[in-house]
Amino acid sequence: MSANAEIQHPQQPANKKNKRKGALIFLAVLCILAGTAYLIYWFLVLRHYQETDDAYVAGNQVQVMAQVSGSVNKVWFDNTDYVKKGDILVSLDKTDAEQAFEKAQTALATSVRQTHQLMINGRQYQASINLQKTALEQAEADLKRREPLGASNLIGREELQHARDAVATAKAQLDVAIQQYNANQAAILNSPLGNQPAVKQSAAELRDAWLALQRTEIRSPMNGYVSRRSVQIGSQITSSTALLAVVPAQGLWIDANFKETQLADVRIGQPATVTSDIYGDNFIYHGKVVGLDMGTGSAFSLLPAQNATGNWIKVVQRLPVRIELDPKETEQHPLRIGLSTLVEVDTSNKDGNVLASSFRQTPAYESNALALDLAPVNQMITEIIRTNAGE
Numbered sequence: 001m002s003a004n005a006e007i008q009h010p011q012q013p014a015n016k017k018n019k020r021k022g023a024l025i026f027l028a029v030l031c032i033l034a035g036t037a038y039l040i041y042w043f044l045v046l047r048h049y050q051e052t053d054d055a056y057v058a059g060n061q062v063q064v065m066a067q068v069s070g071s072v073n074k075v076w077f078d079n080t081d082y083v084k085k086g087d088i089l090v091s092l093d094k095t096d097a098e099q100a101f102e103k104a105q106t107a108l109a110t111s112v113r114q115t116h117q118l119m120i121n122g123r124q125y126q127a128s129i130n131l132q133k134t135a136l137e138q139a140e141a142d143l144k145r146r147e148p149l150g151a152s153n154l155i156g157r158e159e160l161q162h163a164r165d166a167v168a169t170a171k172a173q174l175d176v177a178i179q180q181y182n183a184n185q186a187a188i189l190n191s192p193l194g195n196q197p198a199v200k201q202s203a204a205e206l207r208d209a210w211l212a213l214q215r216t217e218i219r220s221p222m223n224g225y226v227s228r229r230s231v232q233i234g235s236q237i238t239s240s241t242a243l244l245a246v247v248p249a250q251g252l253w254i255d256a257n258f259k260e261t262q263l264a265d266v267r268i269g270q271p272a273t274v275t276s277d278i279y280g281d282n283f284i285y286h287g288k289v290v291g292l293d294m295g296t297g298s299a300f301s302l303l304p305a306q307n308a309t310g311n312w313i314k315v316v317q318r319l320p321v322r323i324e325l326d327p328k329e330t331e332q333h334p335l336r337i338g339l340s341t342l343v344e345v346d347t348s349n350k351d352g353n354v355l356a357s358s359f360r361q362t363p364a365y366e367s368n369a370l371a372l373d374l375a376p377v378n379q380m381i382t383e384i385i386r387t388n389a390g391e
Helices: 002-008 011-044 095-151 157-188 197-214 327-332 375-388
Strands: 049-058 062-065 070-075 088-092 217-219 224-227 242-247 253-259 271-276 284-292 318-325 340-346
Touching: 088 242, 095 157, 095 197, 095 375, 197 375, 253 271, 253 284, 253 340, 271 318, 284 327, 318 327, 318 340
Parallel strands: none
Antiparallel strands: 049 253, 049 340, 062 242, 070 088, 088 217, 224 242, 253 318, 271 284, 271 340, 284 318
């Protein structure tokens, strides 16, 4: 019994050593397989993805400015308020604009009456021409009757000379009447009253005054949220004064600043996923590459680097890549301008262009909220012309 125990006892360390060696071989094989699988996965999948966390939400910031000067008496919205296209944001004092509008109406009425008088004078000058023609015919007839009598010495020479002077005077008066008529016609040129230059100029000034009155109410050009309000009650503003900004919640995009070493395979149209810090991994946005900027951030900075002077150190540059987001996803999970994001672009499909080559057939952005319908003021002008023309 003791001899057998002594023989079996040395075999236990050898068994443990064999087990340890087998485990190490297994782990080595497992690591090799895992590394090989990762290399295959990287070659087939991961190498086609480019990722950056230097990416931020961007969007339109519509700067609202006045179109006329005036004093602010009402501010209808404050920061973070939602506004719709056409809503009144700021109201200016209307007193000066209303006075200018009244003066423009009076000026148009005066211009219509003066021009109408010129047109009436034309008919008066035409009647004067007819009158002078009749007088000339009478003087010529009198002279014709007196000339035979003068040749026969039946009338005196003085009477005959008076008849000749009467004809000359009648001709001169006819010429004066004709020139007066021509001068009047040069002013009106047989145009309708509404098309006379003086009337049209006064009508244009009335439209300007009406537009200035309407623009004392500053409206929002689109739907969005008020931000960066600087206008205050009582402020005297001009057409160059920035009042506030309206930021639309839709139409946001991502400016992803990829390193220049990551851009070799980036093409327009490639799909991208975006993870925002505000929602984290709870929601992933989907979008696509719509364009690559034409310059790096340093090239467009206020003080660009001057690499040709002084000591030079190479720094890897970053180029903004614009990522368009799915509007439905941004509507469900709203973003804010400036938020940080993580962007990953799938570059496996390289059929797209590096630079945009298509032309826009429609405006990128447009709004008719600030356009004014001139129909009311045109109707007013027509009524003023009709009333003051005696029609």
